[in-house]
Amino acid sequence: MIGGLFVAYGVIVGLVGLFDSPAEIDKAQGVRINLGAGAAMLVFGLLLLLWQWLSPVRPPSTEEAREV
Numbered sequence: 001m002i003g004g005l006f007v008a009y010g011v012i013v014g015l016v017g018l019f020d021s022p023a024e025i026d027k028a029q030g031v032r033i034n035l036g037a038g039a040a041m042l043v044f045g046l047l048l049l050l051w052q053w054l055s056p057v058r059p060p061s062t063e064e065a066r067e068v
Contacts, residue, residue: 003052006045014038 017035025032 003045003048006041006048008045010038010040010042010045012038014042 013034015038017032017038020032020034
């Protein structure tokens with residue numbers, strides 16, 4: 001769930017960064033901060049989704065539940 005949110009927000013912020021006006025870029029001292037932050041959020045979200053896909057959480061078996 002969290003990975004999906006990071007991917008969605010990363011895409012939105014990245015798109016905003018692609019279409020920043022020159023005034024906004026100058027305001028950030030020539031750095032496209034929205035594009036960088038969006039890319040970082042996108043990568044982090046994709047890593048979280050990959051982690052969940054490779055190692056899904058499994059409910060405990062009935063024997064394990066009785067031990068607790």
